[in-house]
Amino acid sequence: MLYREAGQFKSSYAADQQLFPIRQDRIGIILLLAVAFLVIPLVAGEYWFSAILIPFLIFALAALGLNILTGYAGQLSLGSAAFMAVGAYAAYNFQLRVEGIPILFSFIGAGLTAAGVGILFGLPSLWIKGFYLAVATLAAQFFIVWCLTKFPWFSNHSSSGVISAQKVVILGHVFASPREKYLLVLSIVAVLALAAKNMARSSTGRAWMAVRDMDVAAEVIGIRLLPTKLLAFAVSSFYCGVAGALYAFCYLGSVEPDGFSLDMSFRILFMIIIGGMGSILGSFLGAAFILLLPIFLDIALPWLAGLFGLPFSNATVSHIQILVFGALIMFFLIVEPHGLARLWQIGKEKLRLWPFPH
């Protein structure tokens, strides 16, 4: 009854092509943004901002970037963390070397730098496909991190290669508290997420999906593969780059190249697979799942062990955490290989018909 599109007539092309054609979706997204911008800053504590919400949004953004490349354009990549590293180091250097540059320009510059690097490593995608490409993107992962370690210019000649992000100042206001940083990250992520949603339904997005589903067929119907694939790499790396800059400036504060490890790339990949490939919402759901599950296990397992009086040592608890994490990933894939976003979609379908099942 509540979620039904019957009766919502579209009388113009503009109305038919809008981002959220169903009224309930529009209300939902406005409500969601209102809660994120207005309610959460009032109720959430410092722990929630700096340990959960900020990394959640940043990783969701990175996952979104990877989802554009992998979920929409079908190019498997294992190098997302390296593009984040490019973004982080680029933003640092823009701030350091360009006198008086506004921080938002640095973030955009970070995204563009990452996009440039992304195009470079995207070139082989014309010849290489599938898992071969995935392993090729590993070359990007290792090579970029090595470069950042080896050329001292990138880290302003710090002896350890670690950079400390500068203060975040916009229009004379210093974003110092976790709440302010959260709002900044949220604004950037919200804008970029809506942009991605918009892009996905445009001709570019449809070209990506055509390439994903079968690139030879896409070529036959007149989609030029080179610009399409490279654009996917560029946009994806742009998102990852901005996420990396936010990671350094609004989350950790100090970063080292080794922190952007293969492990992190994998976590971002988990996010989109668990969340749902080719879904904007899925990137957010996946990021929430992958970030929160270990924290949840970390708290729940010792509590459970205490409850039943099980004689677990700390090491055993830690091992069980990893084990359960792995098992849950397999479980989710078996139950719903298309990710959490798919569950949400099924729910929506059900809602549409509710309360009459047919």
Add this chain to the structure above:
Amino acid sequence: MFAYRKPLLMTAAAFAMLSQVAAAEEQFFPIVSYRVGPYGANGQSFYGGFVDYLNYVNLKDGGINGVKLAWEECETEYNNAKGVECYERLKAKAKVSTGPLHVMSTGISYALIDKTAEDKLPLAMMGYGRTDAVDGSVFPYAFPLVTTYQMQASAIIKFIKDKEKGNLDGKKIVFLYHDSAYGKEPIVALQEEAKLNKFALTLIPVAHPGNEQSAQWLQIRQENPDYVVFWGWGVMNQTAIKAAQKVGFARDKMIGSWWAGSEEDTVPAGDAAKGYMAATWNVAGSDVPLIADIKKVVYGAGKGNLQDQAKLGTILYNRGVSAAVLSVEALRGAQEKYGKGKPVNGEQVRWAMENLNITDARLKEIGATDLLPPIKTSCADHEGSGMVKIQQWDGAKWVPVSGWIEGNKGLIHPLFKASAQQYAKEKGITPKDCAKES
């Protein structure tokens, strides 16, 4: 789209309930640890020793002046982002009362260095982390206690120099290192030493994780150096020892850092490790009175943290105990100044850590004679000792082969000062005046 907010809020409620458990009259220790993952075995020994000593203080003396010690552990898997999450999770409780934070990871300590200063919680980095934090005027809340990579490198050179009868002129030393912040820090110090002592220094990096080193060791064989100074971690250590055997390089010409000198590094290398030397700031052995007493008191009461008691007395276990000893001594000092029998907060512990004075006599009282060097810190010197011992693996255990050796402070500490100044300038920090501190 709301679907994921609700469980979030529910977990929030669960958090809130959990975090109210700590009682008021306890001294809380946030323990950001790791016991799984690539370095899990090292973490288990270190944090096992750390927790055992806290337990020991509770069981033996009923806490510090009657204040019981309490702690909560959080697993980081040696991952920076998880380390930050753990820190934020434990922070709320640590703001009431806290012991120094030990993260035993250079990456995590870098990520926390600004946050801890902001939250006024002391961060101890014993033999890792940001070394220029020795300069307390720029880094009031960070303490690279005991000794740093640079001072250690300098001490190793001093040891080699003594072995070579005081002259290194024309000698060749290879520095083989893990290609990361950890391995790169001592390079500056070694270069300065090379200039001063006129030996030839060759730098050979090893890519992470370092489980393949035949190229590097063939290169070393080609160079034929007099000594190899070695900065490895985890699997890189065993691989290096084995690879040295493979190319026939004498192990007793190889001197590792303190993260390359524990039983976890030598036992897996088997016989190849015999003769291998490493620096350390704490000695091994379960015959140290304190360790023997922990075994009796804590394990006797069935409250030991480690399942495998054979680990008691290993280098990393003793290192964990040493870290806990220093932490507890800092708390004692803070109580001394700010009120006995009351829990102390981060600011108070910070003061105590800056004014530590642990003499040989005090170490003897604790039963930790020679377990670690005596320490005296100040605002200008957050390191407090700069001394290491060189130990040698005899095939079954680590045997000290030198006394406490101090690195060349006059050469190394100005490097810290300069680096800290640059950091202060970049960050817009006004260094405080150490002369005015008491």
Add this chain to the structure above:
Amino acid sequence: MRFFLEVLISGLLSGVMYSLVALGFVLIYKASGVFNFAQGAMVYLAALAVVGCMEKGAPLWLAVLLAFGIMTLFGIATEKFVLRKLVNQPPIALFMATIGLAFFIEGLAPMVFGSDPRALDIGIVDEPIEAILNGWGMVISKFDLAAAAIAAVLVTTLALFFQYTRIGRALRAVADDHQAALSIGIPLQHIWAIVWGVAGFVALVAGMLWGARNGVQFALTFTALKALPVLIIGGFTSVPGAIVGGLIIGASEKLAEIYLPALMQSAFGGNFGGIEGWFPYVLALGFLLVRPEGLFGEKHIDRV
């Protein structure tokens, strides 16, 4: 020249060690189209099982047998509880499941067998061969030679097994076309269980050799990273490809580590060593540009 040869030989021998891990990937990919990321974790599990059993007092041969049993059971369980439920899912879902499996093993194995790094003594000392050292002044490790010999025996056995046994023929049929194999009555699931068992055996051999070389510890899981570029060069589906790829990667990586940083140093200044992390991948990328299916991979023809 002597030094060059020395590096080359030691590189080739290291390459054999990479091939051993790559072989496990190839077997599973060939038979079931699954890119098994858990192969590294299986190497770790196998090596841990051996030292774990030895710690409980079993002699080496018994420990190896027990470990083989464990690996086989593990393979069958994986097939039954995970892969069978994921039939007909996209390859990426299967790939992801094997990453989950890797986590599962990384939690389970040290819990059962202990997480301390331990030595594994298989009776071969890793020392230079005296005769060659004295005669030509070259260092060639006994252990590496033995490992190469073991790898050679293993590959020959596998090749013969695939070529001449009934099961081997069935395996090849499954690899060619699942549906066709099913329709002529080959029991797909048995075959997959066998393949996972064989991959477990390969992991056991790799685990014992790597474990004896560097100690048995968590880092054995990283061996998978060394195997991936080998796979690309050799092709995902070729057993000889894994060997050739390993030799190419091993030799070029060692030579590059010795000679490339010096060149870069003279060009840019600074220290550029430690390139072994990325060099094999960039090399593999170069190979791919010329041969997108790897050296021995099957040519894939796209049809609209």
